[in-house]
Amino acid sequence: MIVILAEKPSVAREIATLVGAKTKKEGFIEGNGYCITWAIGHLVSLAMPEDYGFQGFKREALPILPRSYLLVPRKIKKDKKYIADPGALKQLKVIDILFKTCSEIIVATDAGREGELIFRYIYQYLNCNKPFKRLWISSLTEKAINDGLQNLKEGSVFDGLFRAGHSRSRADWLVGINASQALTVSMNDSVYSLGRVQTPTLSLICKRYMEYSSFTKKLYYKIELTHQKEGVVFRSLSADKWEDKQKIEPALKLIEKQSESIITKVETKTIREESPLLFDLTSLQKRANELFGFSADETLSVAQSLYEKKFITYPRTSSKYIPEDLWPEIPSLLKVLSDDSRYINFLLKLKLARLNKKIVNDVKVTDHHGLLTTDRLPSTISAMEESIYHLIAQRVWESVFEPCVKKQTDITLNVLDYGFSFKSTSIMELGWRAIRKELSTNDDEVIVELPDLKQGDKLKIQEATTLEKSTRPKSLYTESTLLSAMENASKEVEDKSLQSVIKNTGIGTAATRASIIETLLKRDYITRKAKSLVPTEKGLKVYEIVKDKLISDVLLTAKWESAFKEIEENKTNMEDFHRQIEDYTIEITNELLSIRSNRETDHLSCPKCKQHTLQLREKVVKCLEPECDWILFRDVCGIKLSVDDVTDLLEQGKTKLLKGLISKAGKKFDAFIILKEDCTTGFEFNNK
Template identity: 45%
Template sequence: ALSVAAGQGVFSLGRVQTPTLVMICSRYLENRNFVPVKFWQLKAHTVSGGIFFNVQSTAKWEQQPEAIAALQRVKDAGQLSVKSVERKEASQEPPLLYDLTTLQKEANTKLNFSADKTLSIAQSLYEKKVMSYPRTGSRYISEDVFDEMPERVALLEQYPRFAGYAAGLDVAALNRRNVNDSKVTDHHALIITENLPGELSKDERAVYELVAGRMLEAFSGKCVKDVTIAVLSAGDTDFTVKGSVMKSAGWRAVFGEQETGGDEEAANLPPLQEGDCLPLSGVDLLEKQTKPKPLLTESSLLAAMENAGKELEDAELKASLKDAGIGTPATRAAIIETLFARQYIVREKKNLVPTDKGLAVYRIVRNKKIADVEMTGMWETALAKIEAGSMDADTFRKGIEVYTAQITAELLLVQLSVANGETCSCPKCNNGRILFYPKVAKCSNVDCTLTIFRNKCDKQLSDKQIVELVTKRKTGLIKGFKGKNGKVFDASLVLNEQFNVGFSFSEKKAKPKK
């Protein structure tokens, strides 16, 4: 229906594909339209027991004069007094084993692999019998599989990267956090098999090491640290600092990873006591600004798909999407690839950014049921009732048919418009308006022949450039055209009296004679 409304090209929708596109578009627009707000904080420098460290103000000032006044009061105080010191032992459980989605997220973050590429590699490792079945939604293993883990850990003593750690891991006291028969679905979590890998490609080895390393992490002990949180004061301003000392690396020793603290965290703090007075070595006024939510990457999109439904208010719908999200571990990569194939999104470095076409579809469907996670929740609830025998499958089917007819009727009433809400009328017939497609822009009037191809001498024209060409009959200077001889040139485009597109070259000014 959307393709018919558009008049040309393929515009696909789907109960998972469309909410996923909406996630990408809404985050992109939120990020692009974000207006940063400035604020100020103080950072003070001090020393105790020969250890220099910094503390940061708990207050954030939205007005610079107020921050400057606080800065002066801190300077006038000349010292920092310790108001409170909290010491505690903090332990961090090892991460759970991978299911497919968490493996795809990790591979995207650490290796910059797409979800589809990770699935393909995982499938190859499975076929080579060195990794378990990849299309799993479970992060747990059963008791009988756990019985095989000492053997799998011992196998990694022969794998150079993990040999040292595997040899030192007590296989008689493996962490049982991942063992839960009730949470194992059709397939258990991703683990290595009893076969040591032979010849692997670079990418296959990278994914194998993620899975093998995560398996070692999952069966290791907790990471334990001594954490100190201190509050200091100067004038009427409180400052805070957090320090930590590793007692036992536990699972973090597998890859040797350390958590990175914020600007206010020190690796180590001196032994502070409440009531201590410390010298003020200096104080800085820091100008900062609020930051927008980042654009989605494949990793964060997979997480959003996995966690979709957590914001729903309806308890039954929320329960239907709990531990499931939208899509399945086996289909999420394909859904993302479909958005690429439909030219709804593109990659910019690691970020997922909607195209003009994707944004146009988003503006049409964003307030409709097909774009709503709630609809997926309703369907998942109905399917669960059918499985339990409390709903007739034919009733569900008839409901889907009614819904399909409604959404089709809605979509047939819409038209795709220019990205960013711009519209322009056709200068040739003065009746139609310009519609934008991936390869062309053309008049909506079927009797009008105005067509502008996006690709001009190896240069892809944007919607904005086409709007300028149609409304002003000439664009500004466009750089990067490539001639048949391979030479690159710059020119403006013009729409002549016959409504054909041509080039206009600016005349070079003659250099004045000396």
């Protein structure tokens, strides 16, 4: 009997159908000499500190550096404690029995680092030592699965992938557990969460927010001229700019007296705009966020659903290319797509003999190739699935079309001693832009057809006006631009000499960046404001504490991602790397334990016992004197009291006017919070 272990029940059902297994049992499907079972994600994970005997947050126990890493069944939270997940225990028992009675194991978890880790942790936890083979596929179509089963790979081929996954898992455990506990112990006012990738990502968001908030815009002025020739109206802009509006007036009056300008330079060049590459996961998430406002996590979830329904290839890819041996299948994919009404004309435009092969590159294909559609055209799918599917389908068409050829003309002209310029772009060959033009109304390409202009020509000035402009800060991060920053971490390092060290290296991976953003949202460190990601008060507080600490170092985190790849390729020793992580953990733990807590309330005294023993926590302000029970809840009628509010209340007896409080009846009202003589709080209204 052969056991096939899939990552999810839905994938197991697909494989079972193809191998002729039809009898459904508790936790597996049986038949034709096969038993197909499933993992339901991470059934087994690294043990938590309490599993090693560490209880609570204790300074003397840190850092926690296990000699060996225990594996335990997945845990869930119940009554403020973590217990083994009954569902995980039940499924592990099924897998254990099947592993012990089978003649062969086939691994069919997702073909990537995490999928490999899911299987190996189960395999190790169950103390299994039977040989296994690997089903390595990039789509769940019948053809892909059958081809994969006919070409199973030896399990040992993927030992490097497991080592990389295990190294990442241990590094995240060491850094996350120790840093979180160290900061919690130091601050002694709330439970904090820090992480190897999570905290540098928070730092990116907070730093950009602080720069944006403190930016002082400066006004400046330019002169714009309106011209017309042969019925075409166009505008030119001055090369000079003025910071004082009054100083621009003399120049504007002189120019207004002139009826024409002289063209001093005409430069025309041909630009070949290459077709875009296929989507990898990150670029798909960025595009979906820009066009539809989908979060990175939503896009990944939808893409995963489309993959499991056999409509697209494996989504957790970090490559935008395909291997040479897949190229012959592209024309048939395009023919399948052309059965959809919105693509029906593209096959006529496309000369199959001249397909653009720029997406073919064996060297740049990682674990999986770029995102492709499959030989199945979807019919009934959700609106979100429809949007993501056709985004991928459109990109497949665009990638194989010829370049778009443009003619760009730059014009320089003079009025008196003042220089002006403008440029125009005209399309010579649409190429791949023919797809974008028909399928998207979001294209930002602006095309201007100008009349024939030559050096020495005179252009009439119809109007001269002053344009007010201002300097702008870097925009707040959206999920799209944050994904770019995470993917290209070297660009976020201010020291130019260090950028080359981590060139083309990011923090996190294509498969994990969405979960990092979601973690920051769940921790209440960041929030969504329109399309932007901005830090909360809690997130800014954490940032201020750790911004100069090693835990926030984007450069170091990015270098580790490179190390994981080198471990996978057997270029770096896993245990040597682990010792480096342990040294780093000791350093960051000592850094965080040295932080002095409660700086915000050090100057405040308890209104009841008059001692300087107040502690500011996430939800309360509490006196730490053993015999004093004074406490102030920070959440009042839907509004959280800030540090300034608490300070005003304790020093002046009342807060500023708080607006938008919500009564039990759901009505909004404004009021002051006052401190009464008995040290309790109450409301005071403007009219009383």
